[in-house]
Amino acid sequence: xxxxxxxxxxxxxxxxxxxxxxxxxxxxxxxxxxxxxxxxxxxxxxxxxxxxxxxxxxxxxxxxxxxxxxxxxxxxxxxxxxxxxxxxxxxxxxxxxxxxxxxxxxxxxxxxxxxxxxxxxxxxxxxxxxxxxxxxxxxxxxxxxxxxxxxxxxxxxxxxxxxxxxxxxxxxxxxxxxxxxxx
Amino acid sequence: xxxxxxxxxxxxxxxxxxxxxxxxxxxxxxxxxxxxxxxxxxxxxxxxxxxxxxxxxxxxxxxxxxxxxxxxxxxxxxxxxxxxxxxxxxxxxxxxxxxxxxxxxxxxxxxxxxxxxx
Numbered sequence: 100x101x102x103x104x105x106x107x108x109x110x111x112x113x114x115x116x117x118x119x120x121x122x123x124x125x126x127x128x129x130x131x132x133x134x135x136x137x138x139x140x141x142x143x144x145x146x147x148x149x150x151x152x153x154x155x156x157x158x159x160x161x162x163x164x165x166x167x168x169x170x171x172x173x174x175x176x177x178x179x180x181x182x183x184x185x186x187x188x189x190x191x192x193x194x195x196x197x198x199x200x201x202x203x204x205x206x207x208x209x210x211x212x213x214x215x216x217x218x219x220x221x222x223x224x225x226x227x228x229x230x231x232x233x234x235x236x237x238x239x240x241x242x243x244x245x246x247x248x249x250x251x252x253x254x255x256x257x258x259x260x261x262x263x264x265x266x267x268x269x270x271x272x273x274x275x276x277x278x279x280x281x282x
Numbered sequence: 283x284x285x286x287x288x289x290x291x292x293x294x295x296x297x298x299x300x301x302x303x304x305x306x307x308x309x310x311x312x313x314x315x316x317x318x319x320x321x322x323x324x325x326x327x328x329x330x331x332x333x334x335x336x337x338x339x340x341x342x343x344x345x346x347x348x349x350x351x352x353x354x355x356x357x358x359x360x361x362x363x364x365x366x367x368x369x370x371x372x373x374x375x376x377x378x379x380x381x382x383x384x385x386x387x388x389x390x391x392x393x394x395x396x397x398x399x400x
Binding site for chain 2: 274
């Protein structure tokens with residue numbers, strides 16, 4: 100498939116903008132290249148965010164992105180835009196589901212089964228699942244994806260002060276995981 | 283202090299990027315193709331209604347124009363009005379009914395949710 104070649108290397112901003120421009124006009128080959136470029140990292144993000152629903156959230160987000168490609172103004176990175184959509188889709192789904200049920204931690208460990216850090220990751224998944232949805236999203240965006248607080252606030256659509264509160268709560272909940280871990 | 287904590291927490295999150303899931307990527311592209319087809323199918327009847335409405339307007343405008351600027355029918359004893367039973371009026375009526383039928387066909391499926399492939 101033509102899009103497979105795009106996965107081999109990371110696209111620069113110009114190439115990516117060109118692909119988005121073509122995909123916005125309905126070019127499915129360009130969209131396929133974008134999907135292949137971003138799906139792995141997006142699924143890692145959504146699986147941590149939404150547990151077992153992670154792939155569904157990623158699918159929703161990519162389809163929503165396909166419908167709204169012409170609205171991407173190219174001001175931030177395409178990856179950040181996808182995460183914004185994914186986070187909103189996740190929050191919408193949880194709201195629609197009643198939001199009271201605790202999120203089930205990811206059960207399908209898949210190709211992580213032989214991972215030496217597996218236990219720690221399971222503990223992390225559980226700790227994330229116990230967080231509130233917005234705290235979890237904020238922690239993933241800041242700690243997991245490396246965005247700054249300002250970027251994360253823009254990405255989540257909340258004021259910077261709110262983002263800092265969310266991060267402070269997430270930090271407090273995650274600190275016990277650091278016991279015995281030396282980085 | 284907080285920076286150090288955040289750095290250590292970030293390290294906790296550090297996990298290799300999973301391999302490309304071909305099946306997932308194929309599914310997304312297939313869904314996008316399906317979504318485009320559905321949107322095109324929905325757009326087509328509206329385009330047709332628009333075209334027919336434009337045609338109706340053009341015919342109506344021509345009709346009015348000809349009624350006002352055409353040959354003097356009063357001289358032939360027909361007055362300013364056009365007979366309701368005239369072929370032109372029947373043509374207008376047929377066009378109007380056709381447009382109404384097309385509009386109903388075009389808007390009939392608007393509220394119906396299309397099945398989503400999974």
